[in-house]
Amino acid sequence: MDFLRPASLAEALAAKAENPAAVPIAGGTDVMVELNFDRRRPPALLDLGRVAELARWGEENGHVRLGATVSYTRIVEELGTVLPGLAMAARTVGSPQIRNRAGVGGNLGSASPAGDAHPPLLAAGAEVELASVRGTRTVPVGEFFLGPKRSALAEDELITAVLVPRAAGPQQFAKVGTRNAMVIAVCSFGLALDTAARSVGTGIGSAGPTPLRAAEAEEFAAAALPWDEPAALDEATAREFGELVAAAARPIDDVRGSAAYRRHALAVLARRTLRWAWQDVSGGR
Amino acid sequence: MSRTDTRTESLTSTGTGGVGESPLRPDGTLKVRGEFAYSSDLWHEDMLWGATLRSPHPYARIRSIDVGPALTVPGVHVVLTHEDVPGENRYGLEHADQPVLAVDVVRYQGEPVAIVAADDPETARRAAARVRVDYEVLEPVTDAEAALADGAPVLHPDHPGGNLVRQVRIRFGDPAPTAPVVVSGEYTVGMQDQAFLGPESGMAVPAEDGGIDLYVATQWLHADQRQVCLALGLAPDKVRLHLAGVGGAFGAREDLSMQVHASLLALRTGKPVKIVYGREESFFGHVHRHPAVLRYEHGATRDGELVYVQAEIILDGGAYASTTAAVTGNAATLGAGPYRVPNVHIDCTGVYTNNPPCGAMRGFGAVQACFAYESQMDKLAEALGISPVEVRVRNALEQGSVMPTGQVVDSAAPVAELLERVRDRPLPPERGGPLDLRELPGGVSNTTHGEGVVRGVGYGVGVKNVGFSEGFDDYSTARVRLEVTAGEPVASVHTAAAEVGQGLVTLQAQIARTELGVARVVILPADTSVGSAGSTSASRQSYVTGGAVRAACEAVREAVLARVPGAAGLAGAAVVSASGEVLADLVEVLGEDVVERTVEWRHRPTEALDPATGRAFAHVQYAFAAHRAVVDVDTELGLVRVVELACAQDVGRAMNPDAVVGQIQGGSVQGLGLAVMEEIQVVDGVVRNASFTDYLIPTVLDTPPMPVEVLEYADPHAPYGLRGVGEPPTLSSTPAIVAAIRAATGRALTRAPVRPEHIVDG
Known part of the structure; x- marks a missing residue:
């Protein structure tokens, strides 16, 4: 197996164009497991560890441009204010060791329905930046996932960044697992309120073939929330929102949990996260 | 590196x-610094690597095996x-019923079929995958009770006896007792894995005498030796076992794994052969805790005194x-627990199926029974309207009580005292103060800020036998030597006892120091050049x-004291009189002599x-522990955080108080795992979660404060x-935690582990 070590993004893109079967590796959270279990034997690994362009983030035009290999630890420490939903999700990823190495690019690249970064990116309306020697394009994260572990990434492309709108209101993320740390989501939920646009974003994890948005729930909440006079959220609205989120899920029974439990839990998470987010609105925070 | 690196060095x-x-x-x-040589670290310049081809099917006939494609790699x-096994192609701890390599049938997913030796592990694994096995897949028998039905394969x-491995009947007292208060229930316990951290591994080194030196992480060198000898057709003096560094055991290393396979490959190739299982393979490389179905009925007086226990226990x-x-x-x-019960009727049945083989795991049958009888005691308390501790204390076993075996x-x-001690501890404070997600069920996954969270308290107590029972000739052998080295008296201790992490090497040195009055003790490597120590279990x-x-x-x-008139003991590197007066310096008494004695002790x-x-003096010693569990349950999501897990245990004498507390806390956490997360999920005989991604064990964030009270009677x-x-702390921890979850949720919860679905759906 070849181990390619480009020193710049240009070199990385050239290498990927030349070796489309090369598997990019940054933190290796998923890639190393697949190699160790002999489930995957690519002809080459493309190490992105030396590509400085991918390990940076910055703000431009109201977006945060978050490089693909910025670690979850840095997301927690540096982006808690501008991308609170993603930072909350980042805090639940694996162990401290994994969070020190792993980033959003790999999560997207694996395109697992259980990826912890996906629900907050969906809820925030993020776009994925894909680059190749042919040029750069962006894809809305909702269109990026095509199926379980399948994405819109072309074989000569690399995920270079995500473009995430700066939070315009409270955001929340919650994840159910069967232990209290280091656990893959049984199901998860991301929520983003935009108090200026009076819109609601959602993202569902681990309860469908891809991460999902709950479009009906978003529309319902946008219409039902008392934006003009933000008082305490009434129980019926929270409950209906939860039910609509649960209805948007397409879960299956598997080793981590049953479909029925996932739907139930999503309704609870959606209800709770909406209340927490709305507390911030009504509390003027 | 040479083949005798740190694994065979003495510990001083x-x-x-x-x-x-x-x-x-x-x-x-060494262990804390990451420098301890575990069995997976064994190395030899000329070594080959072995790999094992395993059956993907839980039950299938083997029509043919073609090794040709593997040989071309x-x-x-x-x-x-199997054709290459020179001795008997059979092994087993109690019945030699298991082939070293499958012959014409495979009976579980993961059963070894062929083995490969190659220059590196990757090549060996890939070659093994190229062995062509033609299977006729059969319908597996996966339900223990169905396995006993007429017409089952x-x-x-x-x-x-067909698929019946053993049935034990306990008949004690009145065969048809009645009682005014009766509670009954059916309980199930899932398949727990020992989840040791160091997967099965070892190295076989062919010797010039045609024999083999086998370095392996195991629990009982001599039991391995006996089985390896049979399979290889070699005499015991040709099969020498050496204990390699053991990374945890918990029962999972009692059965053979790679021992015979590596030896076969080494003898055939004339080279050292190392085998290391990966984590996934490890789930197929050892036995697990028996899943169980337990049907219990307890009868009691209105005052809460037990009249009878009837139970039917099925172990898969x-x-x-x-x-x-x-x-x-x-x-x-x-099966009746640590209680005085005048009338007991128990049928306990162990069964063959095509599920993964089950055997020893910490608690060894007593864990499953404890979950059921303790769940019943809670039910009885509720029926009587008295507290869970009270109903237990009223029936508590004491010295002089008679067990259902008549012992x-x-x-x-x-x-009773153990229960009262955990009951009387102050309860941990209620949640309060600023929101800290780590103190809530779900932790930083942010699933609740207190919504739906209810606290519950539960109790459990259990009884475990110590040592091998039922007439087994249970002994150990120790060789101790005393001599002067570099001007100092030094004791060396040589046994074949397996240190598996529990601290036996420390204890051996403590004993030698106490008995011989020396400061320096050398613990020699465990191997089969000294007599059997029995199992570390x-x-x-x-x-x-x-x-x-x-x-x-x-x-x-005794031999040393005989040299000094008036000598009564050894202390402070001196021979002393009965009054403690120094009579002679030990160094001078010993001179150039070596005093060595070997004792077989029963x-x-x-x-x-x-x-x-079932009548018998069956067990040499009983041991007891009690737990109080305090949990917070998110009743809407079914997530649990154990807030505190207090334990009281009688250890007779705390030989090494720190190690005792460590054992009690470790056992308690293993019981916590069984209560809320640990289960090998098997569907139609196929394991669905053979990895630490989906077989979850508690992390430090799942592990609560565990105050321990140690009693020394x-x-x-x-x-x-x-x-x-x-073992005792592993028994009572599980039912205490499940009882606490019941108290918080009102759910019946008849199954361990409790999954979120069980709490949410009832």
């Missing part, structure tokens, strides 16, 4: 620290099948017997190997169970009065 314990103290472990620094030295035609032994018979005996004889409990049994090594080391020390001491004999009634029959420590 210096300074002070006799029995009852907590000196540092001689292997502790460059770097492959040899590919072996007979999985071991040579075994008398899986494809091969392993220790199923002994597990069945334990679940039966301990009189002839040493301390402070069951059944909470028995402190008792049995501890007893053997003490006896050997006493023999050495505990009191036990008896086989009467086949009709000496057992006059045991060395130093000690009582085995390792």
Whole structure:
């Protein structure tokens, strides 16, 4: 197996164009497991560890441009204010060791329905930046996932960044697992309120073939929330929102949990996260 | 590196620290620094790597095996099948029912079919995958009760009794008792894995005499040796076992894994062969805890005194017997729990199926029974309207009580006191103050800020036998030597006892220091050049190997004292009189001499169970622990956080107080795992979660504060009065936690582990 070590993004893109079967590796959270279990034997690994362009983030035009290999630890420490939903999700990823190495690019690249970064990116309306020697394009994260572990990434492309709108209101993320740390989501939920646009974003994890948005729930909440006079959220609205989120899920029974439990839990998470987010609105925070 | 690296080096314990103290472990620094050589670190310049081809099917006939495609892989030295087993292609701890390599049938997913030796592990694994096995897939028998039904496929035609491995009947007192208050229930316990951190591994080195030196992480060198000899067709002097660094055991290393396979490959190739299982393979490489179905009925007076216990216990032994018979005996004889019950009727049955083989795991049959009888005691308390502790205390076993086997409990049994001690501890504070997600169910996954969270408290108490039971000739051998080295008296201790992380090497040094009055003790590597120490299991090594080391020390001491008139003891590197007066310097008394004694030491004999009634002096010692669990449950999501897990345990004598607390906390956490997360999920005989991604064990964030109260009521029959420590905390932790979850949720929860679905759906 070849181990390619480009020193710049240009070199990385050239290498990927030349070796489309090369598997990019940054933190290796998923890639190393697949190699160790002999489930995957690519002809080459493309190490992105030396590509400085991918390990940076910055703000431009109201977006945060978050490089693909910025670690979850840095997301927690540096982006808690501008991308609170993603930072909350980042805090639940694996162990401290994994969070020190792993980033959003790999999560997207694996395109697992259980990826912890996906629900907050969906809820925030993020776009994925894909680059190749042919040029750069962006894809809305909702269109990026095509199926379980399948994405819109072309074989000569690399995920270079995500473009995430700066939070315009409270955001929340919650994840159910069967232990209290280091656990893959049984199901998860991301929520983003935009108090200026009076819109609601959602993202569902681990309860469908891809991460999902709950479009009906978003529309319902946008219409039902008392934006003009933000008082305490009434129980019926929270409950209906939860039910609509649960209805948007397409879960299956598997080793981590049953479909029925996932739907139930999503309704609870959606209800709770909406209340927490709305507390911030009504509390003027 | 040479083949004799640190794994066969002696461990030296210096300074002070006799029995009852907590000196540092001689292997502790190495382990903490990551420098300890585990069996997976074995190395030899010329070694080959072995790999195992396993059956993907739980039940299938083998029509043919073609090793040809594997042999063509460059770097492959040899590919072996059952045809290459020179001795008997059979092994097993109780029944030799398991083939070294499958012949014409595979009975579980993961059964070894062929083995490969190659230049590197990758090549070996890939070559193994190229062996062509033509299977005729059969419908597996996956339900233990269905396996006993007429017409079920007979999985071991040579075994008398069809798929029944063993049934134990306990008949005590009135055969048809009645009681005014009756509670009944059916309980199930899932398949728990020992989840040790160091996967199965070892290295076989062919010797010039045609024999083999086998370095392996195991629990009982001599049991391995016996089985390896049979399979290889070699005499014991040709099969020499050496203990390699053991990364945890918990019962999972009692059965053979790679021992014979590596030896076969080494003998055939003439080169050292190393085999290391990966984590996924490890789930198929050892036995698990028996899943169980337990149907109980308890009858009591209106005052809450037990009148009778009736129970039917079914243990799924899986494809091969392993220790199923002994597990069945334990679940039966301990099935009424640590209570005085005048009338007991228990049928306990161990069964063959095509599920993964089950055998030894910490608690060994007593764990499953404890979950059921403790769940019943809570039910009884509720029916009587008294507290869970009260109903237990009213019926608590005590010294002089009679077990359902008719055995009189002839040493301390402070069951009531243990319960009262955990009950009387102050409760942990209620949640309060600013939001800290780590203090809530779900932790930083941010699933609740307090919504739906209800606190519950639950209790459990259990009884475990210590040592091998039912008439087994349970002994250990110790060789102790005393000599002067570099001007200092040094004791060396040589046994075949497996240090698996529990701290036996520390304890051996403490005993030698106490008995011989020396500071410096060398613990020689465990191997088969000294007699058997028995298994590191059944909470028995402190008792049995501890007893053997003490006896050997006493023999050495006697020989030394005989040299000095008026001598009564050894202390402070001197020979002393009865009044403690120094009579002579030990260095001078010994001079150039080496005083060495080897002692084979036995505990009191036990008896086989009467086949009709189970009557017998079956167990040499009983051990007891009690837990109080405090949990917070998110009742809407079904997520649990154990807030505190307090334990009280009688250890007879705390030989090493720090190690005792460590064992109690470790056992408690293993019970916590069974209560809320640990289960090998098997569907149609196929394991669905053979990885630490989906077989979850508690992390530090799942592990609560665990205050421990250690009681020391000496057992006059045991060395130093000690009582085995390792297993009892694993029993009562699980039912205490489940009881606490019941208290918080009102759910019946008849199954361990409790999954979120069970709490949410009832």
